[in-house]
Amino acid sequence: MLDLLLTRCSVPGSTQMMDLGVQCGQIAFWREHTGTHQPNSKEILDVNGKLVLPGLVEPHIHLDKALLLDRLAEDAFTLQDAIAYTADLKRTFTADDIGRRAARVIRKAVANGVSVMRCHVEIDPVIGLVSMEVMAAIKEQVKEVIDLQIVAFPQDGLFLDVRTPGLMRKAIELGADVVGGITYADRNVSGHLDFVFRLAEEYGLPVDLHVDFSDLADERAILEVVKYTKKFSLYGRVSVGHLTSLGSMNPGDAEPIAEAIADTGIHVMALPATDLYLNGRGDDHKVRRGLAPVKLLLDKGVNVIYGSNNIQNAFTPTGTADPLDIGLLLFQTCHMSSSRDSELIIEMATFRAAKALGLTNYGFRPGSSADFVICDARDSRTLLFERSARERVYKKGRLVARTDVQQTVWLGEGSGTLFAGG
């Protein structure tokens, strides 16, 4: 006997309706809807052609410095200002404060259909291990609702303070899932990467780096990342966020680098909400968008995905913790405008992000965790363009969020049948 049977589910790019069976928190089957021989189930839900996706994946977010807009003395318009203002605020953070802000973002994300999230946690002598300890506790508290992966992240560099490398090691021992790094905080990029990759090797962890975040075409730390990925044989286990300098290069320089990224299986996480906000500020005409070259990377076979990065802080004043808001930004700014592109954008927030995060029990294969979301849309474009509600969100087969949109519009008496049929 099934616990739940969903019938007549739509999927992106297909007219074939599907049925989804759930048992003991896992996918029992995902098969074509025939309308006959329905198996017994404690609950049956006819979703009547609505889109059903595996749980959305938020692959890059900073929960510990989210929701800080109302504390900023002034708005930040450059990356340097954003880092400096946030470093000042960080001195006032307490465990309780970090936990409350992180929980508010997690709540929003779950309502938006997110079932897995990778968050970067600041590690430095100012905050110490407070963020790490808070996030490790939250990870445990929310595990029935959302899976958290924690990246130990030295935002202010590894070598500007001698205590930071030791704190990074302690963060790993406290349960960080991923070793983080940043190529634009320390002068010695090779030394920085050497430390990060050695730590990853020692603890058997993947690597997730902030790389080449500027609009300067001569920033090419990505080449060092490629070198270290090969040296440590971490093929497919390294991700890079931003990579916007690559978007400023001419094609003759950018193409071989994109090919090298593809060859080493490095995943690229575009972070357009931040990149569009902070890059291009020095241009007084022909202002560049300052984004990673998403289409070029896709053409070369790179696994490109996207993340929110920040939610309402100095780096990114916007943000709703809805991955599809960010997907829409890619549609609008990367010329991803065909209907197939819309399906690809949905794929980037689901299967492709799951691949980058190394998720092994993801999707609709029998035995996978029953994490899925029913959307109030019938196809990818509608979901993306109308930001359709995620009506029901399930984690391990259990309903964890429900959104009912109620809206009333009073039409003029003269409208007659004009609006009939919706």
Ligand SMILES: [Zn+2]
């Ligand atoms: Zn980031």
